[in-house]
Amino acid sequence: DAGVIQSPRHEVTEMGQEVTLRCKPISGHDYLFWYRQTMMRGLELLIYFNNNVPIDDSGMPEDRFSAKMPNASFSTLKIQPSEPRDSAVYFCASRAGTDISYNEQFFGPGTRLTVL
């Protein structure tokens, strides 16, 4: 398996523009997580899905952020409109859900977002 795949790896955009980040989880994994990483706040969980259904989106900073998982192999995180304070590295992670005690999350390489 190629692991968790994220695209793009780098995104530079101007304030006010829409940004869409993409993630393909590891095949067979039932859970998908979106994280944001900054120097100031570290790794923050934004939202996670179980079997394509959003379970907890309490970490989504505001209404400008939205996430979807239309099928088991694809998820998007959208920011509209983007702001400079959204600049961060966004990680997608997935894990198997068959054993709740086995909690290793596999992370993608991340998307570095810069909003000018």
Added chain:
Amino acid sequence: GESVGLHLPTLSVQEGDNSIINCAYSNSASDYFIWYKQESGKGPQFIIDIRSNMDKRQGQRVTVLLNKTVKHLSLQIAATQPGDSAVYFCAERANYGGSQGNLIFGKGTKLSVKP
């Protein structure tokens, strides 16, 4: 709120020495802990995990110790190598309410290995 924190934000060790990275957690309901390693420009990578019914777990060159009395977690790396240079995160699983399965990450400790 409850969170996972780290005692030392940076750690510099000599190649070949042992490294100890510490982590404090405050949620007594957490039942599972993981250490991740993050190299520059990459996503976090699983190192080792431990359940709350254990005190110690060993992997290849790494050992995780869990002290539930003082809510302390540590990662020991034996014979530290330059390739161990990275940021290390501890994470706890929030085993309560609707957040079962979530990981709460600490801020991270940067390990620098001097040749």
